[in-house]
Amino acid sequence: xxxxxxxxxxxxxxxxxxxxxxxxxxxxxxxxxxxxxxxxxxxxxxxxxxxxxxxxxxxxxxxxxxxxxxxxxxxxxxxxxxxxxxxxxxxxxxxxxxxxxxxxxxxxxxxxxxxxxxxxxxxxxxxxxxxxxxxxxxxxxxxxxxxxxxxxxxxxxxxxxxxxxxxxxxxxxxxxxxxxxxxxxxxxxxxxxxxxxxxxxxxxxxxxxxxxxxxxxxxxxxxxxxxxxxxxxxxxxxxxxxxxxxxxx
Amino acid sequence: xxxxxxxxxxxxxxxxxxxxxxxxxxxxxxxxxxxxxxxxxxxxxxxxxxxxxxxxxxxxxxxxxxxxxxxxxxxxxxxxxxxxxxxxxxxxxxxxxxxxxxxxxxxxxxxxxxxxxxxxxxxxxxxxxxxxxxxxxxxxxxxxxxxxxxxxxxxxxxxxxxxxxxxxxxxxxxxxxxxxxxxxxxxxxxxxxxxxxxxxxxxxxxxxxxxxxxxxxxxxxxxxxxxxxxxxxxxxxxxxxxxxxxxxxxxxxxxxxxxxxxxxxxxxxxxxxxxxxxxxxxxxxxxxxxxxxxxxxxxxxxxxxxxxxxxxxxxxxxxxxxxxxxxxxxxxxxxxxxxxxxxxxxxxxxxxxxxxxxxxxxxxxxxxxxxxxxxxxxxxxxxxxxxxxxxxxxxxxxxxxxxxxxxxxxxxxxxxxxxxxxxxxxxxxxxxxxxxxxxxxxxxxxxxxxxxxxxxxxxxxxxxxxxxxxxxxxxxxxxxxxxxxxxxxxx
Ligand SMILES: Nc1ncnc2c1ncn2[C@@H]1O[C@H](COP(=O)(O)OP(=O)(O)OP(=O)(O)O)[C@@H](O)[C@H]1O
Ligand SMILES: [Mg+2]
Numbered sequence: 001x002x003x004x005x006x007x008x009x010x011x012x013x014x015x016x017x018x019x020x021x022x023x024x025x026x027x028x029x030x031x032x033x034x035x036x037x038x039x040x041x042x043x044x045x046x047x048x049x050x051x052x053x054x055x056x057x058x059x060x061x062x063x064x065x066x067x068x069x070x071x072x073x074x075x076x077x078x079x080x081x082x083x084x085x086x087x088x089x090x091x092x093x094x095x096x097x098x099x100x101x102x103x104x105x106x107x108x109x110x111x112x113x114x115x116x117x118x119x120x121x122x123x124x125x126x127x128x129x130x131x132x133x134x135x136x137x138x139x140x141x142x143x144x145x146x147x148x149x150x151x152x153x154x155x156x157x158x159x160x161x162x163x164x165x166x167x168x169x170x171x172x173x174x175x176x177x178x179x180x181x182x183x184x185x186x187x188x189x190x191x192x193x194x195x196x197x198x199x200x201x202x203x204x205x206x207x208x209x210x211x212x213x214x215x216x217x218x219x220x221x222x223x224x225x226x227x228x229x230x231x232x233x234x235x236x237x238x239x240x241x242x243x244x245x246x247x248x249x
Numbered sequence: 250x251x252x253x254x255x256x257x258x259x260x261x262x263x264x265x266x267x268x269x270x271x272x273x274x275x276x277x278x279x280x281x282x283x284x285x286x287x288x289x290x291x292x293x294x295x296x297x298x299x300x301x302x303x304x305x306x307x308x309x310x311x312x313x314x315x316x317x318x319x320x321x322x323x324x325x326x327x328x329x330x331x332x333x334x335x336x337x338x339x340x341x342x343x344x345x346x347x348x349x350x351x352x353x354x355x356x357x358x359x360x361x362x363x364x365x366x367x368x369x370x371x372x373x374x375x376x377x378x379x380x381x382x383x384x385x386x387x388x389x390x391x392x393x394x395x396x397x398x399x400x401x402x403x404x405x406x407x408x409x410x411x412x413x414x415x416x417x418x419x420x421x422x423x424x425x426x427x428x429x430x431x432x433x434x435x436x437x438x439x440x441x442x443x444x445x446x447x448x449x450x451x452x453x454x455x456x457x458x459x460x461x462x463x464x465x466x467x468x469x470x471x472x473x474x475x476x477x478x479x480x481x482x483x484x485x486x487x488x489x490x491x492x493x494x495x496x497x498x499x500x501x502x503x504x505x506x507x508x509x510x511x512x513x514x515x516x517x518x519x520x521x522x523x524x525x526x527x528x529x530x531x532x533x534x535x536x537x538x539x540x541x542x543x544x545x546x547x548x549x550x551x552x553x554x555x556x557x558x559x560x561x562x563x564x565x566x567x568x569x570x571x572x573x574x575x576x577x578x579x580x581x582x583x584x585x586x587x588x589x590x591x592x593x594x595x596x597x598x599x600x601x602x603x604x605x606x607x608x609x610x611x612x613x614x615x616x617x618x619x620x621x622x623x624x625x626x627x628x629x630x631x632x633x634x635x636x637x638x639x640x641x642x643x644x645x646x647x648x649x650x651x652x653x654x655x656x657x658x659x660x661x662x663x664x665x666x667x668x669x670x671x672x673x674x675x676x677x678x679x680x681x682x683x684x685x686x687x688x689x690x691x692x693x694x695x696x697x698x699x700x701x702x703x704x705x706x707x708x709x710x711x712x713x714x715x716x717x718x719x720x721x722x723x724x725x726x727x728x729x730x731x732x733x734x735x736x737x738x739x740x
Binding site: 048049052071072073075076077081082084087088089091092093097098102103105106109141158162 | 686687688691693694696697699700702709710711713714
């Protein structure tokens with residue numbers, strides 16, 4: 001699905017990613033953990049083409065294409081999705097118009113026909129139910145005046161609507177209450193299948209109780225310094241990062 | 250007073266982006282090659298009398314024009330708007346131009362085919378086609394009306410919709426009663442000039458208790474070179490009547506500036522409602538600021554009777570300079586005034602626009618929603634006055650002025666004025682300034698939407714409250730127009 005080799009990136013001339021390697025295959029869930037400021041969001045932004053970040057080295061192949069050469073919208077159209085850590089408000093633009101535009105742009109790029117209004121509405125209703133989103137939130141402007149938790153739910157709602165191949169979810173669990181966490185996790189589990197993949201960025205083991213990862217990676221100082229199975233999360237929860245990061249840097 | 254200028258680190262300051270697509274084509278910039286009867290350039294009492302004579306006007310109108318002209322000579326061009334332009338030489342303008350073949354009002358067969366093609370190209374329905382059965386059109390080409398559609402259908406209901414010159418012949422008493430009653434010739438420099446040299450316009454009268462069954466619309470087209478357009482619109486809704494009226498306008502692309510100084514007067518009697526919408530798309534000049542229309546317009550309505558309502562909606566995307574303040578005098582008790590505006594400026598365009606709400610009657614209510622969008626090196630000012638007279642007990646006003654900046658080099662300014670002479674009234678004012686942020690664009694990009702489309706979505710979202718006031722077809726038009734005038738302006 002995605003293959004990242006020796007990726008280096010900087011922002012404002014400050015090096016953040018310092019040679020990162022990661023391979024994710026179809027059907028897999030990878031969790032990325034790591035202390036604040038270690039570069040997790042930077043990785044998500046670099047992969048999705050945020051122009052504030054400059055790639056200074058390495059390669060990324062996504063479905064056989066050189067991802068780093070594509071414009072951000074084309075990466076999305078290649079079916080790469082980012083659930084934002086801080087979703088943006090867009091006043092006056094309804095969720096419906098926004099998603100319909102997005103779906104049709106993605107379809108057009110992939111030489112598919114536009115979604116019919118009926119198909120679209122049915123899909124909206126079905127997916128809203130999965131994440132327990134009120135229909136009033138759907139007709140409202142994108143994220144405008146949404147609570148922190150509602151914004152995160154809206155990201156998962158969009159994930160389900162757009163149905164990408166690879167979803168990077170940047171701290172989708174932070175700011176959620178216990179019920180919302182469960183619902184959001186259900187959404188992700190509903191999305192997941194053998195043909196797609198998920199990269200979960202999280203600080204908390206509890207998310208991983210709901211969404212079981214195949215691999216856990218520890219990102220520290222712009223590199224993955226440890227990888228393991230789901231038990232690694234428990235170990236981290238118990239011992240923190242010190243025991244791994246000692247000797248690094 | 251607040252002044253915001255486009256400086257923010259959040260801006261998309263990428264010079265490349267700016268240069269890559271600053272040109273947005275003005276699609277309506279063609280010239281119609283047609284023989285016309287033009288006056289020589291210049292203005293004098295003689296010219297004023299000649300215009301009146303060529304229109305075969307009644308004596309009183311000729312005298313009115315001459316009085317206006319003499320008054321105009323005593324006035325000075327206003328300098329208070331927040332716009333800059335070189336001195337206008339009023340002797341270097343042609344005050345009358347008409348296509349040679351005079352239009353025949355009964356049939357289109359008599360109209361020069363070149364003219365028909367022009368309006369067809371502009372997408373203006375001047376034939377009574379089924380497709381446009383819900384819109385009646387008065388098409389004005391330079392100084393004359395070419396064709397007014399659906400007159401017969403409207404006449405059955407007693408509605409008068411005709412070129413002003415025709416109304417002067419057929420309904421002289423009505424015209425005389427209301428002409429200049431809302432905007433007197435002494436009102437201001439350009440209103441005075443207009444009263445002297447106006448050449449054409451539309452006249453609308455809706456009789457008591459009649460709801461006009463279709464949208465009425467006037468389409469203004471400037472074609473002739475060095476010619477000013479001075480049209481005059483008069484809309485009267487008698488007691489309990491309703492009308493929705495729309496005006497649109499375009500002009501060829503020319504290197505020199507052309508003057509457009511219109512006057513619009515609205516009268517709403519007891520329980521009547523007038524909705525007046527404008528989609529203004531005069532040629533804005535090229536991307537270096539060369540050419541374009543000077544749009545200096547006086548628009549005013551009076552809510553004359555109790556419970557009457559006047560609603561102005563304007564989408565201003567064109568003109569090199571726009572200077573207009575559609576206003577409402579709320580004279581009747583419980584009368585309502587509304588002003589919804591989107592003003593877009595790009596490249597070197599300048600706009601100083603807003604409204605005046607004059608509350609005189611009791612429990613009068615006004616709403617002002619103004620959305621200014623500035624791109625390129627343009628300057629966009631909102632200027633609004635809310636006046637509450639001493640007898641206007643229970644008057645209420647709500648104003649909201651939002652500005653959006655699309656570049657680092659443009660400016661947005663807000664000048665709200667309040668004059669309140671009654672303590673038993675409420676006035677609320679809100680203002681915001683925002684930028685299309687990189688974060689918003691990236692968010693949309695990440696969902697598969699291109700930057701150009703992202704900007705359009707964001708800007709349309711910003712204008713939503715205003716667009717939803719427009720009649721359906723025109724809202725679609727306005728959305729497209731907005732996209733065109735901002736094409737490639739992210740910078
Ligand atoms: N615009 C910027 N200029 C300079 N440094 C920046 C900028 N943006 C991010 N950084 C730095 O890059 C580093 C990595 O940030 P990043 O957001 O990727 O961390 P993170 O692992 O996602 O952290 P968290 O767990 O807190 O979300 C941080 O030290 C941060 O301060
Ligand atoms: Mg982060």
